[in-house]
Amino acid sequence: MGHDAFAQHGLGSATLMIISALCQRPHQTVAELVGTSSVSRDTAYRSLRRLAEHGLVHRAGETWALAPHALEGIGTRLAGPVTGITPVPAQGWAAVAAGLGTSGRAAQLKALHAAQRAAYRAVLDRLAEHRSKAVVIVREDGRQLVVPASRPDEIPPAWHTADGRVFDPITGRSAPGWRVATDGRLILITPADQRSYDELAAAHAEALSEWESAA
Template sequence: MHKLLVHGDQDSVYSSSTNQRGGKNTAASDHAWAMTRALAADAVRVGWDRASFVQVLVDGPYKAGHHARTIQHRRGYDRAAEWVRRAWDGAREYVRGTDRISSRQSFHAALASFRSRVERTPWRGLAGKTDLRNLIARMDICTRSGGWDHTVSERELAERMGCSRTTARSSNQRLLTARLLRRIDRGSATEGARWMLISPLHNSSHPRTTPQGPKAGGAMSGSTLIRAMSEADISSLAAAQLMHLDAFAHFGLGGSGLAIIAALAERGGQTVQELQGTASISRPTAYRQLRRLTELGLVLREGEIYGLSPDAVGGIGTPTPVCPEHVSRWAAAADRLGTAGTAERRRRMHDAHRASWVRERQRLAERRATASVGHLHPAEARPEYLNADGVPLNPSTGEAHEDLYVARDSRWVWHDIEAFVSY
């Protein structure tokens, strides 16, 4: 927040890619409003009062107050102060309606609420299932780190998600656009980028308003409540345990098969119609994946009801009259699906990329070290080309040249041009 106050939103974290109220000016106004609300919320948490916040933004030299000072220049100080006070009042109400994370226990409570929201949100399509994997992987990392901010590289994230690096990068961009993820920095040559997982859901839903307040005239002009969908329902813990396995690669069971197992792990005994909602998949996809899971012995069918085998999460199927050849582990399932070795090949490729980058860094470091050593100019007067009396010598013959002398910049200087030409 200190960086945001002094330097402004350099990474466009609070900007909106769509001009819902129309025009470039309104987009800039919405950007400044979101940034000011974020600063106001942090100022409320650290104990500022409203007068101090108004003075810092309007009278201070900080870049975050550029929009407020523009309003002051065009409409006067009172209008600018009113604009900042409105942002302060909204941020104060938001802070009062949320619980502050002050300990590790309170963070885990907030993370559990966020996990419940993710599990009960429909993630439709291939991109939706990929984003679900991304969030599940990041929630696992945040559980270990004990905070919303975490460090992970694209390659490590791809290995956790069970997808390619390009797919993980595209998913990151979608989550950044959806304001579920924020990039703190881009990392270094030896460490991954730092990210922050953003939870849009707190103990109570809060309104999000624009600088115009709750007025008519656009999708962003009124308050909107964030509510979870009650139809979708999966077990993210089961999905986190399975999504990196070869059996759930793109050409294997994929994200839809993972969603079916996660939905049945959360609540067994569902029909195809119920799985369409809980797993957020289409009817043809549900029938196709259920048929494959039944053939593997991982899903049991009784009439129209489907349920997992006793140890399906562990990859152990159950022989059925229709499918006597069940799988005994997930590696066997990957062999039967034709995706065995996908994760290992991905890890070897990533290790090769890392090793190549280490060699490239070493080469660049050696090149910089060589370049940092000072090389004399061809015209520099080197000590080995001078005799004891300081007279220049010909490096080829060793003869003295009276027509040369050393200037103040330590370079050769000829007394006349004819001697230079003859030399």
């Protein structure tokens, strides 16, 4: 299945199922192949036609069978006439892939996936540069404990009150332009914002209620 001959726009995975079914039991009708290969009737006809174009299957009456060296991708002339098909016997799976225009598809996909993984790792590295480094604390028993450093917008509990007011650590006075959210992170109340912190919290709760009701 990993060969370029079975890539997308090539023979495809359904054709491989047909080959497997005929390898297990030769001389099957299309109706039988639908059951043994687990493909639809239209897919079976389409796959058999592709295989017949490369001389990889033979038709005898209503039944189909693999050519003598079909598993190696070696095709032969059809034993009987098949309407509308002029077989060009393949000389190996590489020749089949070349005829279908899918040569090198696996290498292209591999290179694409490698480039995508590299780009993803680069994004992760850029994000990691902005993360705070963990603080290593050595306990009395000698064990090391890794504690994440606080975020720039997180302040110690002693610097704010239960109702969200923030104290300036230098002057000890309340900082009127700041509030603290319930998760301990700072919220800047700009002069353009005419609503108080409590009003903003109430509006947020109302929006969540409306969202859950709509859902």
